[in-house]
Amino acid sequence: MPIPMQDISEWYQQVVEQAGLAEHSPVRGAMTIKPYGWALWENIQRPLDAAFKATGHQNAYFPLFIPLSFLAKEAQHVEGFAQECAVVTHYRIQTDPVSHTVRPDPTAQLEEPLVVRPTSETIIWNTFKRWIQSYRDLPLLINQWANVVRWEKRPRLFLRTTEFLWQEGHTAHATAEEALKEAHQMLDIYADFVQNYLAIPVIKGRKTPTERFAGAEETFTIETLLIDGKALQAGTSHFLGQNFARAFEVQFLNERSELEYVWATSWGVSTRLIGALILSHGDEKGLVLPPRVAPIQVVIVPVWRNDTEQAETTAAAHQLAQALQAQGVRVKVDDDPHHRPGWKFNEWELRGVPLRFVIGPKDLSAGTVEVTPRHTGQKQSVSLDQARTSAKEWLETIQKELFERAKKRIEANTHRVDSYAEMRTILEEKGGFILAHWDGTAETELAIKEETGATIRCIPLDAPPEEGKCIYTGRPSQQRVVFAKAY
RNA sequence: CGAGGCGUAGCGCAGCCCGGUAGCGCACCUGCUUUGGGAGCAGGGGGUCAGCGGUUCAAAUCCGCUCGCCUCGACCA
Numbered sequence: 117m118p119i120p121m122q123d124i125s126e127w128y129q130q131v132v133e134q135a136g137l138a139e140h141s142p143v144r145g146a147m148t149i150k151p152y153g154w155a156l157w158e159n160i161q162r163p164l165d166a167a168f169k170a171t172g173h174q175n176a177y178f179p180l181f182i183p184l185s186f187l188a189k190e191a192q193h194v195e196g197f198a199q200e201c202a203v204v205t206h207y208r209i210q211t212d213p214v215s216h217t218v219r220p221d222p223t224a225q226l227e228e229p230l231v232v233r234p235t236s237e238t239i240i241w242n243t244f245k246r247w248i249q250s251y252r253d254l255p256l257l258i259n260q261w262a263n264v265v266r267w268e269k270r271p272r273l274f275l276r277t278t279e280f281l282w283q284e285g286h287t288a289h290a291t292a293e294e295a296l297k298e299a300h301q302m303l304d305i306y307a308d309f310v311q312n313y314l315a316i317p318v319i320k321g322r323k324t325p326t327e328r329f330a331g332a333e334e335t336f337t338i339e340t341l342l343i344d345g346k347a348l349q350a351g352t353s354h355f356l357g358q359n360f361a362r363a364f365e366v367q368f369l370n371e372r373s374e375l376e377y378v379w380a381t382s383w384g385v386s387t388r389l390i391g392a393l394i395l396s397h398g399d400e401k402g403l404v405l406p407p408r409v410a411p412i413q414v415v416i417v418p419v420w421r422n423d424t425e426q427a428e429t430t431a432a433a434h435q436l437a438q439a440l441q442a443q444g445v446r447v448k449v450d451d452d453p454h455h456r457p458g459w460k461f462n463e464w465e466l467r468g469v470p471l472r473f474v475i476g477p478k479d480l481s482a483g484t485v486e487v488t489p490r491h492t493g494q495k496q497s498v499s500l501d502q503a504r505t506s507a508k509e510w511l512e513t514i515q516k517e518l519f520e521r522a523k524k525r526i527e528a529n530t531h532r533v534d535s536y537a538e539m540r541t542i543l544e545e546k547g548g549f550i551l552a553h554w555d556g557t558a559e560t561e562l563a564i565k566e567e568t569g570a571t572i573r574c575i576p577l578d579a580p581p582e583e584g585k586c587i588y589t590g591r592p593s594q595q596r597v598v599f600a601k602a603y
Numbered sequence: 604c605g606a607g608g609c610g611u612a613g614c615g616c617a618g619c620c621c622g623g624u625a626g627c628g629c630a631c632c633u634g635c636u637u638u639g640g641g642a643g644c645a646g647g648g649g650g651u652c653a654g655c656g657g658u659u660c661a662a663a664u665c666c667g668c669u670c671g672c673c674u675c676g677a678c679c680a
Binding site: 125 | 604640642673
């Protein structure tokens, strides 16, 4: 497997496939998520779902198919998604009598074509219209876990697939202030989750008008930097204003019996997070998973030379596993007799298991266990007792160290730049985040994009104001923004 | 959608130029020996050579078309 920096694309694909996360399906851009990848997704879903519910949101499910006319109701929205919609036009197939191939039955054409949802704002707001009458129905806080389809030009496993899994939250509020607060709250939930569970540092920010979600008044984002120096949007939260309420005529009576349009938000994270995970922590040996989301947190490998030793070390491994399991640790004993220890070490390293315990004949007689964290590879011999009592603590340490390591990497690749020439050099040579002044115009943004390939990833929320001159035009600027080449 | 590369066993590839019995490595199955960093030996199974059409006595190989995949761009969670 190549070293990540040399050929990231090749390395990435190999990790995804060989670690057993996912594989290509016969349909371009559509992937099969394998059990190990799915387990990872479940571990991402669980804490997020809990966080949504803890803040008063309820799960529901809306249909996959959206009448074509719905998309057209919000002008910017349809414009934004028109280029990448899958459309269902027929409801029956038939065998051609001449060629014997199966084809859509031309006599079974739908009256109105159905769009396979690229996102669900339209179908949901069509529904919210009936759910909302009074200020007492507000706020309406709904989330759904679903698949969506966007016919992307250039798919990439997890990072950009034609069909992908996500959650999309859709909320309705009585006031703009409340909706805006909701959008911020959800961005914070995403940032906390990504940093605390995936151990991926992010920058919270606003998108520029050019990069905004189609139909939003304000788009918030969490941006991270991957090991190849490219940026990735890891999650978004939109303040939709009254755009969808007006498009779908969703009004409520306020306390003074006046009719008002509701204020909306939508927010989502997707299976792209798995791509972010791989490209944040991976190394030349493969995947490196943070303990909190790793499907297997500890793998125990017994080693033996004969039948007696096999029985003894395997028994000891299972005994230790049970003790760990009782503490809530996700543990696996690899006692497969068909593979030798070296094979297993490589295999579990490739799959990113955070902690490996080895119990061999020498350990058995000494009462020890060999402990190796995946991210450092440093072997250490500890007492069996310590392995039992300290495993959870070690996992927490690994979780923190992975975050710190990623943070250092991103800091080392974040550059405060005041000259356009320097910015171009950095972008060409190594990539990374560029913190630079911008005059706030779309023209400048576009010119820089065309000349360098870099876009404004976000206008950071927590950056202090700073007087400066636009890196491109020299016009005055109040704050640095984050430029980078992105996925 | 533009430019380049590639489709041969589950995976990775050779064979194609110069048409004539479809091969190698890994994986898989059986047996024996092994087991602290991807084991060894012996035996074995597995293929509409991406698809369609053409040239030919004969096509993985030559010609045409179609489809798919990968990389780089423009578009995007």
